[in-house]
Amino acid sequence: MGQSKTLEFKIENTGAGPLEITGYSAPEGITMEPSTLTIAPGESKTVQFTLTPTQAGTLSGKITLQHGEQSIGPLEIPVLDLTIEAPQLPVISLVQENLSLGEIEVGQEITTTFTITNTGAGPLTITDIQSNIAGIALSETQLTVPPGQSQDITVTFSPPAEGPITGTIDVISNDPEKASISLTITGSAIFTPADPRTDFDGSRTIDFPDFLLFVSAFGTANTTFDLDGSGTVDFSDFLIFVSNFGKTIN
Numbered sequence: 001m002g003q004s005k006t007l008e009f010k011i012e013n014t015g016a017g018p019l020e021i022t023g024y025s026a027p028e029g030i031t032m033e034p035s036t037l038t039i040a041p042g043e044s045k046t047v048q049f050t051l052t053p054t055q056a057g058t059l060s061g062k063i064t065l066q067h068g069e070q071s072i073g074p075l076e077i078p079v080l081d082l083t084i085e086a087p088q089l090p091v092i093s094l095v096q097e098n099l100s101l102g103e104i105e106v107g108q109e110i111t112t113t114f115t116i117t118n119t120g121a122g123p124l125t126i127t128d129i130q131s132n133i134a135g136i137a138l139s140e141t142q143l144t145v146p147p148g149q150s151q152d153i154t155v156t157f158s159p160p161a162e163g164p165i166t167g168t169i170d171v172i173s174n175d176p177e178k179a180s181i182s183l184t185i186t187g188s189a190i191f192t193p194a195d196p197r198t199d200f201d202g203s204r205t206i207d208f209p210d211f212l213l214f215v216s217a218f219g220t221a222n223t224t225f226d227l228d229g230s231g232t233v234d235f236s237d238f239l240i241f242v243s244n245f246g247k248t249i250n
Helices: 208-217 235-244
Strands: 005-012 019-025 030-033 037-039 044-051 057-067 075-084 092-094 098-105 110-118 124-131 136-138 143-145 150-157 163-173 180-190
Touching: 005 037, 037 044, 092 163, 092 180, 098 110, 098 150, 098 163, 110 124, 110 143, 124 136, 143 150, 208 235
Parallel strands: 098 180
Antiparallel strands: 005 044, 019 037, 019 057, 030 044, 057 075, 092 110, 110 150, 124 143, 124 163, 136 150, 163 180
16 A cells, blocks of 8 residues: 556457457556557557555455447456555654753753654654754754654753743654654743852853862962852852853853
């Protein structure tokens, strides 16, 4: 089913006059080409029968060639029991239709996954996975999922600017019913300015040079690095510094 097969059949005129085939009747899914023809005495012509089944099951019956010759009986071609098998087609399914990224700091990165499942009987070929959301990267965009199996796709996201996150991830495949299926993405990108006290080098970005300066003062009473005012630069100050790492001064 879903495919066609063509067979040739030779018709010979053994009579004294021309044989005119004016039409035919056949089981559903069988066509004849040409559908009408004239065969001169002593000659033969070849016709093609094409089977294009529309449903699975057993096909039987006969092909009857219509003609106007009263002296000959019906021209019939038996169609013996033909087994039509259902095609081995893939069926795509997403375990979830919506994916919430939650609240993410601008410049930070999160990683999550979504799952593609093939519930069909044939291999599912993913030809492309794409998104209209800036900052999204996907672990794979082309793959094959065998029947009855699933594949996780890793989504890495780093928002380039603050604001609502809305869009889709679109999966393109060879599923004949759903060539494209979408995963709705939601979330919010926020920007929290860094604590200016953690910008030790004055670069307006809390980065590795600031970390080196902090490490050099660890365990001392240096008030520049004593962020919690405890009198000692200790682990509590380190936690404050780490929470600002990678951020910028507004």
